[in-house]
Amino acid sequence: MTKKLINSRPKVVNVGVDTFGDSVKAAGSDSVQVDWRPPAQGDAELINILLALEEYHDEIGKANEKAVEKVLAAQPVWIDVGPALDVIPGFTPDTVLHAGPPVTWEDMCGPMKGAVIGALIFEGRAKDKDEAVALAASGTLKFSPCHHFNAVGPMSGVITASMPVIVVENKTDGNLAYSNFNSEKNRKALSFGAFDQDVQDILIWQRDVMGPMLGKAVREMGGIDLKAITARALQMGDECHNRHVASTSLLLREMMPTLARLDLPREQLAELADYMLHNDWFFLNFSMAACKATMDSGHGVPMSTMVTAMARNGVKVGIRVSGLGEKWFTAPAPPIRGLMFPPFTEKDANPDMGDSTITETCGIGAFAMAAAPAMVKLVGGTVAEAIGFTKTMADITIAENKAYTIPTLDFLGTPTGIDIRKVVDTGILPKINTGIAHRQPGYGIVGAGITEIPMECFVAALKAMYQSI
Amino acid sequence: MTKKLINSRPKVVNVGVDTFGDSVKAAGSDSVQVDWRPPAQGDAELINILLALEEYHDEIGKANEKAVEKVLAAQPVWIDVGPALDVIPGFTPDTVLHAGPPVTWEDMCGPMKGAVIGALIFEGRAKDKDEAVALAASGTLKFSPCHHFNAVGPMSGVITASMPVIVVENKTDGNLAYSNFNSEKNRKALSFGAFDQDVQDILIWQRDVMGPMLGKAVREMGGIDLKAITARALQMGDECHNRHVASTSLLLREMMPTLARLDLPREQLAELADYMLHNDWFFLNFSMAACKATMDSGHGVPMSTMVTAMARNGVKVGIRVSGLGEKWFTAPAPPIRGLMFPPFTEKDANPDMGDSTITETCGIGAFAMAAAPAMVKLVGGTVAEAIGFTKTMADITIAENKAYTIPTLDFLGTPTGIDIRKVVDTGILPKINTGIAHRQPGYGIVGAGITEIPMECFVAALKAMYQSI
Numbered sequence: 004m005t006k007k008l009i010n011s012r013p014k015v016v017n018v019g020v021d022t023f024g025d026s027v028k029a030a031g032s033d034s035v036q037v038d039w040r041p042p043a044q045g046d047a048e049l050i051n052i053l054l055a056l057e058e059y060h061d062e063i064g065k066a067n068e069k070a071v072e073k074v075l076a077a078q079p080v081w082i083d084v085g086p087a088l089d090v091i092p093g094f095t096p097d098t099v100l101h102a103g104p105p106v107t108w109e110d111m112c113g114p115m116k117g118a119v120i121g122a123l124i125f126e127g128r129a130k131d132k133d134e135a136v137a138l139a140a141s142g143t144l145k146f147s148p149c150h151h152f153n154a155v156g157p158m159s160g161v162i163t164a165s166m167p168v169i170v171v172e173n174k175t176d177g178n179l180a181y182s183n184f185n186s187e188k189n190r191k192a193l194s195f196g197a198f199d200q201d202v203q204d205i206l207i208w209q210r211d212v213m214g215p216m217l218g219k220a221v222r223e224m225g226g227i228d229l230k231a232i233t234a235r236a237l238q239m240g241d242e243c244h245n246r247h248v249a250s251t252s253l254l255l256r257e258m259m260p261t262l263a264r265l266d267l268p269r270e271q272l273a274e275l276a277d278y279m280l281h282n283d284w285f286f287l288n289f290s291m292a293a294c295k296a297t298m299d300s301g302h303g304v305p306m307s308t309m310v311t312a313m314a315r316n317g318v319k320v321g322i323r324v325s326g327l328g329e330k331w332f333t334a335p336a337p338p339i340r341g342l343m344f345p346p347f348t349e350k351d352a353n354p355d356m357g358d359s360t361i362t363e364t365c366g367i368g369a370f371a372m373a374a375a376p377a378m379v380k381l382v383g384g385t386v387a388e389a390i391g392f393t394k395t396m397a398d399i400t401i402a403e404n405k406a407y408t409i410p411t412l413d414f415l416g417t418p419t420g421i422d423i424r425k426v427v428d429t430g431i432l433p434k435i436n437t438g439i440a441h442r443q444p445g446y447g448i449v450g451a452g453i454t455e456i457p458m459e460c461f462v463a464a465l466k467a468m469y470q471s472i
Numbered sequence: 473m474t475k476k477l478i479n480s481r482p483k484v485v486n487v488g489v490d491t492f493g494d495s496v497k498a499a500g501s502d503s504v505q506v507d508w509r510p511p512a513q514g515d516a517e518l519i520n521i522l523l524a525l526e527e528y529h530d531e532i533g534k535a536n537e538k539a540v541e542k543v544l545a546a547q548p549v550w551i552d553v554g555p556a557l558d559v560i561p562g563f564t565p566d567t568v569l570h571a572g573p574p575v576t577w578e579d580m581c582g583p584m585k586g587a588v589i590g591a592l593i594f595e596g597r598a599k600d601k602d603e604a605v606a607l608a609a610s611g612t613l614k615f616s617p618c619h620h621f622n623a624v625g626p627m628s629g630v631i632t633a634s635m636p637v638i639v640v641e642n643k644t645d646g647n648l649a650y651s652n653f654n655s656e657k658n659r660k661a662l663s664f665g666a667f668d669q670d671v672q673d674i675l676i677w678q679r680d681v682m683g684p685m686l687g688k689a690v691r692e693m694g695g696i697d698l699k700a701i702t703a704r705a706l707q708m709g710d711e712c713h714n715r716h717v718a719s720t721s722l723l724l725r726e727m728m729p730t731l732a733r734l735d736l737p738r739e740q741l742a743e744l745a746d747y748m749l750h751n752d753w754f755f756l757n758f759s760m761a762a763c764k765a766t767m768d769s770g771h772g773v774p775m776s777t778m779v780t781a782m783a784r785n786g787v788k789v790g791i792r793v794s795g796l797g798e799k800w801f802t803a804p805a806p807p808i809r810g811l812m813f814p815p816f817t818e819k820d821a822n823p824d825m826g827d828s829t830i831t832e833t834c835g836i837g838a839f840a841m842a843a844a845p846a847m848v849k850l851v852g853g854t855v856a857e858a859i860g861f862t863k864t865m866a867d868i869t870i871a872e873n874k875a876y877t878i879p880t881l882d883f884l885g886t887p888t889g890i891d892i893r894k895v896v897d898t899g900i901l902p903k904i905n906t907g908i909a910h911r912q913p914g915y916g917i918v919g920a921g922i923t924e925i926p927m928e929c930f931v932a933a934l935k936a937m938y939q940s941i
Binding site: 235238239240241248249251252253255256257259260261262263264269270272273276277279280375376377379385386387410411413414 | 704707708709710717718720721722724725726728729730731732733738739741742745746748749844845846848854855856859879880882883
């Protein structure tokens with residue numbers, strides 16, 4: 004019954020108790036009982052909204068078809084590297100991007116504040132934590148979600164003016180997306196809220212050495228096809244959100260001939276190779292920028308109920324929907340079930356944070372967990388559960404991405420394009436896998452695990468869609 | 473019943489018809505019907521040998537335990553590179569190693585002859601094909617299986633004096649093993665019997681540039697742990713016989729910092745990076761040398777029925793058994809079921825060839841196909857069959873290798889150490905996956921597929937074991 008509600012105009016809505024359905028069926032009417040779940044968890048208001056939207060079944064269906072076709076047709080290619088100030092339109096020296104929906108300095112969680120402190124010290128705007136806190140609270144800075152600048156950043160997502168950023172072009176539509184470079188070589192990483200000298204050294208090296216070197220190489224190569232790397236990595240045990248061993252290795256292997264031929268000091272090349280050897284998350288930010296360029300191309304289709312962004316700032320989770328403009332539909336950020344790195348425990352854990360859920364929005368990450376069963380060693384759970392995630396997510400998505408296939412599931416394509424109607428109807432929440440930041444500034448990563456985007460976001464979006472029609 | 477025959481002294485041997493077993497069981501006796509297969513395919517002589525060997529059940533069991541423990545404890549580390557003449561003990565300028573059991577020049581198959589021709593031209597011993605053929609037929613050269621020199625080579629397995637070879641040490645026991653470098657960047661590869669100028673160029677570059685460069689790097693690094701790379705690659709979609717995308721990428725990534733710091737011309741490093749980028753089989757020869765070092769350590773245990781080598785020369789297949797010394801037990805090389813590369817068809821295909829089955833002997837390759845379901849695109853068959861191979865091979869092996877686990881099968885260890893008794897008893901033949909060479913010299917690879925090591929080898933070995941006791 005749950006599926007029928009969205010896929011066609013139902014004859015009888017049977018909520019929960021299947022004996023009623025049986026009696027309808029026995030009488031020769033049209034009733035199918037799929038599972039025990041009542042539509043919209045039995046919420047009468049939501050059932051009425053879902054039924055009302057059924058009046059626009061064909062229009063919404065066509066809009067979603069158009070939106071998801073854009074997503075499937077996208078061809079994200081990494082084309083350039085440059086300082087955020089130079090390459091991201093609208094960026095100013097005072098701009099401070101952060102992950103998730105909008106949040107003020109005062110309301111930011113600990114690790115996001117830690118990352119802002121680290122970034123301000125790196126930018127030379129503050130000489131220590133106290134100066135950075137004072138500047139952040141002064142009203143001088145322009146805080147903004149990364150998403151408002153076509154950008155994405157993992158965890159805190161903090162991007163400031165002189166950080167080098169990855170520039171990705173969706174060659175199909177020409178739209179651009181951006182991400183910073185991964186700072187997660189050590190557990191005390193800027194993205195997770197650490198800001199000590201080791202973090203500063205990585206930021207300085209990324210700005211002065213790695214960024215210019217990779218920019219030179221990628222321009223020399225005429226771009227690198229991130230969709231091709233992602234497709235291969237999904238056949239090599241990566242799910243491209245929290246496992247990037249294959250993609251990072253493939254990226255290095257692809258760039259190495261060009262890097263070796265550049266007129267670079269030997270030691271700088273060795274430093275880059277070292278950094279990529281010891282950071283298995285290196286490709287994460289490329290994956291995210293590729294997914295952002297992809298999902299942006301499916302955004303803005305009137306009547307479409309497809310989710311085009313899911314992001315968390317450590318306090319709130321927000322989603323955006325293709326047919327609902329720039330509005331965020333938010334809920335409190337949930338805790339994460341997972342494995343903590345000793346000596347840390349769950350009481351140290353910040354709630355869910357980061358733009359990296361753009362990967363799940365795009366049908367990979369936890370949606371492709373069946374491709375990466377070894378991940379259960381990082382995030383907990385069983386192999387059967389990991390494989391189950393991919394199958395379950397098919398119930399709330401619009402299409403199967405035939406470019407991203409999972410060999411173990413007989414080359415099933417990844418479930419792509421979350422439909423807010425299906426989430427509300429089935430009660431199945433989008434799964435995400437994620438790192439866990441310490442709730443205080445200065446610590447870094449303390450674990451990894453699994454969580455879900457809260458129902459509240461989808462309910463709010465569904466109501467907005469109903470009101471907009 | 474089949475398992476019982478080997479694992480304990482059976483009370484009643486029930487061949488085939490289970491109603492007889494039922495009646496025994498109903499009478500309160502000890503009888504178990506596992507499946508329909510009659511032991512040893514119902515061959516009375518073999519059943520008698522199996523039963524006779526049961527008298528030595530404990531001794532053989534202990535010997536196999538000891539042999540497989542050596543295999544599981546082995547730590548193959550790549551330690552050096554040097555010309556075959558310098559690093560392989562007993563090698564002379566006239567030595568020509570080849571794959572599989574012994575074979576004379578006259579009896580060699582087309583692609584093996586092609587590789588010998590190519591090697592003699594490369595060595596400067598012949599200026600063209602005719603001179604090479606004359607030299608090969610003259611009796612001057614010393615042809616020998618690679619295995620007789622603790623070496624292994626894929627397909628033709630031809631190794632001559634000035635070819636650089638990979639030196640692997642099993643750090644647990646100190647024994648060494650060798651392989652040449654992979655020549656399979658192009659379909660027309662020496663190992664598959666091609667010998668034209670492109671092949672010569674690769675051999676010259678490997679001797680003059682790649683070999684010395686990699687030797688310098690690996691010595692500088694103090695060795696590279698091939699067991700660790702194999703273990704990671706098995707979690708990344710490789711089965712480490714015919715899929716090496718992950719292992720090749722991991723190897724390059726691990727060596728790159730050291731390679732970048734060596735005092736080498738920029739262009740040479742770029743050439744190496746290019747070669748490793750465009751040859752997804754690069755790690756094959758490392759995998760083989762690692763497996764050879766591993767299996768040699770389990771060889772020579774008196775009474776052990778564990779297979780320590782399986783190898784094919786394109787005419788015959790041979791196996792060696794731990795407790796049966798240096799003797800080869802042979803059978804005609806079988807054809808291969810698989811996918812041919814157009815325009816080639818099955819009539820172009822040479823029978824099974826190469827030492828690369830040392831990987832299956834060691835429990836990876838087709839034995840680990842569940843780790844590499846994407847391989848069905850290369851070798852044919854279904855994902856379910858690929859996963860089934862790993863499960864079935866557990867029925868003819870002694871141990872589970874907990875260092876080599878398969879995430880999709882809930883981290884099951886690879887099935888390791890083939891027991892000739894189990895093969896004969898169950899009728900289950902060891903699966904292998906392999907490339908297919910053109911049957912004429914000069915062509916190269918024309919397909920890839922699946923085959924099995926023939927029963928005849930195991931029957932001959934079992935009879936020899938029986939006679940030796």
